[in-house]
């Protein structure tokens with residue numbers, strides 16, 4: 001049995017597994033490794049990546065794979081000329097997350113590139129369909145990094161019902177074959193996975209971040225706006241970010257307005273982050289970190305996800 005879905009057929013990939021375009025972690029080496037293993041690797045296009053670094057990561061992915069690959073951008077922050085440049089580099093797909101896809105979506109569609117839009121609510125799913133999305137990612141709030149407030153389990157089938165026959169990928173809290181199998185049973189055509197791939201040999205994460213993921217537990221993560229407020233990044237209010245709790249977050253939990261109004265606190269946060277202080281720097285992580293036990297090559301993660309999902313589906317179908 002192999003896990004063929006409308007998504008694998010549309011993108012000509014072997015497995016219904018997509019590397020999330022994580023700005024700080026999904027570089028060209030990781031995206032190429034996932035694509036070479038039969039999934040779809042998406043390079044993270046931001047925030048915080050300057051044009052030079054993005055060009056380097058895209059150069060790496062094009063050098064290392066001849067399979068389909070893609071790139072993902074944060075809609076509310078990315079500049080249109082960066083998307084235009086990316087389209088010239090030959091991605092099979094471009095993904096947009098967080099914000100009105102409007103103008104960017106039509107540009108991507110005009111280029112004939114597969115348009116993937118990540119959504120966190122049913123209203124956003126409707127907007128994605130209106131924008132002409134070829135694939136929709138339904139992201140639940142278990143996800144690492146920024147996201148909305150819906151749980152993956154009920155949200156994915158609701159999006160499937162709303163947008164069918166457009167293929168849906170499930171995202172948020174999926175780190176092993178059981179999660180991928182569950183996504184397929186919910187009617188998704190695959191899974192978009194972030195946190196699990198941060199703990200891979202090819203990720204751009206520091207050893208300290210990878211160690212925190214391997215040692216951490218889902219209960220220790222929280223969704224919050226504290227780090228974005230402190231960093232001065234004006235994320236829209238509806239997209240808090242999930243990270244592993246730390247000392248800075250503990251200090252300011254419930255006091256976000258006070259934090260925003262304190263120049264001293266903001267200054268000391270930025271100094272601590274610049275110095276790499278682990279009590280301040282957020283480790284973005286999903287609730288699925290309980291399921292991450294090793295730092296492995298991305299190809300092994302893809303193969304294990306696919307074969308364990310096949311096994312989980314076969315087991316679930318066995319009578320008795």
Ligand SMILES: Cc1cc2nc3c(=O)[nH]c(=O)nc-3n(C[C@H](O)[C@H](O)[C@H](O)COP(=O)(O)O)c2cc1C
Nearest residue numbers: 020022023097143144145172173193194195284286
């Ligand atoms: C470290 C990290 C960085 C992320 N950065 C981005 C990003 O730049 N753009 C984006 O669309 N999504 C980003 N995400 C969210 C992912 O697209 C995806 O929804 C999420 O990783 C899925 O949940 P999971 O982490 O439990 O697999 C990020 C997630 C993580 C963990």
